[in-house]
Amino acid sequence: MKCELCNNEATVFYTQAVQGGQKKICLCESCAEERGLTDPGAFSMVDILMDEIPQQAQQSAVAEVAEQCSHCGFTIEDYRKVGRLGCSQCYTAFRGEIVPVLAKMHQGVKHQGKVPSGMAESIEARQKLENLKEELQQAIDDEKFEEAAKIRDSIKKLELE
Template sequence: MKCQECQQRQATLHFTKIINGEKMEIHLCETCAKEKGEHVPGTNTFSIHQLLSGLLHFEHPSIQENEQKTAPKELTCESCHMTYSQFVEIGRFGCASCYKTFDEKLDPVLRRVHSGNVRHHGKIPKRIGGGIKRQKEINALKLKIKEYIESEEFEKAAEVRDHIRLLEQKNRESEEG
């Protein structure tokens, strides 16, 4: 099949575009595709590994400065003997122990990926997620009670306790009904 643009070279790239609900197929040679600004597979692309490597190289300047001054031995997993630099290069861990070994270096990356959190919490289905959301709220409130008790704010702790009881009652009602 000939290129639809130049009518000279063999069409090696085939694009399907849907614009305003209309399907349009374009058959172009690589030269014409580049001239039109179409994305040509295999050129100027990056792999998921490169993306992760870029994220893993992110560290706070103060941490980097401290590491350069003290020049500690490179972090190495005790189980599989993988170094942090090997992990960055490969893009995956060697074993389960690597998660604990490299935990300190991964926290800044995970905070960026998970919008400020270190853990991924996932999504909750709207139809059946009411109980799950309430349970998460109860767990958060229990932590809040501990904070209030430690700071000796017993009135606030009692209010939170009452709120937890109310939420637990709603959970029991939804389970029964």
């Protein structure tokens, strides 16, 4: 595993209990020492992650952030204080503040999901088949019958596999 702050090899795995849930962070030894991980009372994951965002990025992010979620009333100060959000709409309201933290915490902000082992090929083949059927319909609509025949043959071959 990689350190979530500097991408060196992680050797320290810290789990913090937060209101019935858990937050985990993987750090290399030097990042853990720099941030006082040896003194658990002084360690706050939110503070560490916020310190890693350059000051200029924090200021521009704050400019894009709503002061309060229109759905639940949670404020940006509430988020900064407790390190969690009030509702799902807070993600949109506080996007400028949250995206940089999520990117640092999860190595990206787009959820890819997981695929059970052995299913990836099946899912990929199904998606390819759907795309070919759409291409076939478009070729027929455009009266490109030679192209449509080739696509039809590709579909049949894929369905046999």
